[in-house]
Amino acid sequence: MAMRRHIGNAVHESLPTPLYHQIYLILRGQISDGKLAAGAQVPGEEELARQFNVSRITARRALAELAAEGLVTRGRGRGTHVTHRNEPPPVRGAVEGLIENLMAMGLKTQVELIDFGYEAAAPDVSAALQVEAGAEVQRAVRVRSLEAGPFSYLTTFVPAEIGRKFGRKELAREPLLALLERSGVVIGAADQTISATLADTHVAPLLKTAVGTPLLRISRVVHDGNGHPVEYIIGLYRPDRYQFRMSLDRVRGGERNTWSASVAPTTGGSKSSPRSTNREKK
Known part of the structure; x- marks a missing residue:
């Protein structure tokens, strides 16, 4: 297997991700980490081609992706430079005081309701909510944003008898946990799992990131005071705009x-x- 090396990084021909996108992800990470600071010059096509042992066309496509995302500016005879961006620090979600933190986050961010309706519970949803397979549940998809842009893609499921107490308009304005409590649900606790995934062709445009970008994946089941599940949520988060602390x-x-x-x-x-x-x- 051929491996193309760069100091501290590597691109692999065997991966399904195109080589130009692998280079883009490496450079994007260096910009996010501050290794390539605002105003710094990014290696040009010829230098990238030599470092990664790829063609200039491949290197050019990687730089074009950075420019399309607004991370760099390119000028003939002036090279490629990191764009200065004064973004606020990422949201930090803590495991401690989980419910209160989630409520506060919902009030401090903006939300866009992407999809809303009722459907039969799939096996994973019925298991999480402890309802019969095929039972009716409310499903909503929302994107939350900061001043810098979108940072989370949230899919929530609520038992239909609870979901019928509020609708599309309320979900577009208020945090779901607040709506649950207003509906008479006493929130008791939550269990969650943190893993990772990649942005697909549907999620990437909504989060304004590239297809294949790593995302945090958080699945959470919220219980009422009696331990009954009242909400199942799957959240996909941009790690450059959301961090988890413990x-x-x-x-x-x-x-x-x-x-x-x-x-x-x-x-x-x-x-x-x-x-x-x-x-x-x-």
Whole structure:
């Protein structure tokens, strides 16, 4: 298998992602990390072709993608330079105080309702909401944005008997958790899983990013005070605009030591125990 190398990075012919897009992702990461700061000159077509052992056409397409996204400007005889962008810092979501943080985020960001309706629950939805397969559920798709642009693509499912208490107009204006509580649901807790995925041809344009860009994937089941599921949500997040934070306490045991998730200190310095019992051995 042929491998084309660059200092600290590599592109692979065996991957399904085109070589030009692999180079684009590497350069985009260097810009996001500040390794290529605002105003810095980006290597030109000839230099990129030599570094990655690709054709100039391939290098040109990588630079064209950066320019199309507004990350760089190109000028004949002047080269390619990183565009100066004064974006606000990314949203930081904490595991601690999860429900309160989600409510606050919903009030501080803008939302666009992409899709809304009722459908039969697919197997994964029925399992998450603990309803019969094929039971009617409300499904909504929303995109949340900051001043810098969209950062999350959210698909939510709610049992129909709860979803009928609010509609499209309310979802386009208010956070879903607030609507649930207004409908008489007492929110108790939530379980969530964090993984990763790639932006597909549907999600990428809505998040204003390139197809194949890595995204955070967060699936969450929200329970009422009696432990019954009332919401199932799958969220896809741009990691350059959304970060997840967790505080850990060192727990010392007789045979081994572990890390345990904990609530970050408040202004009063107090802590409360999280619902999660996940521990990482170290």
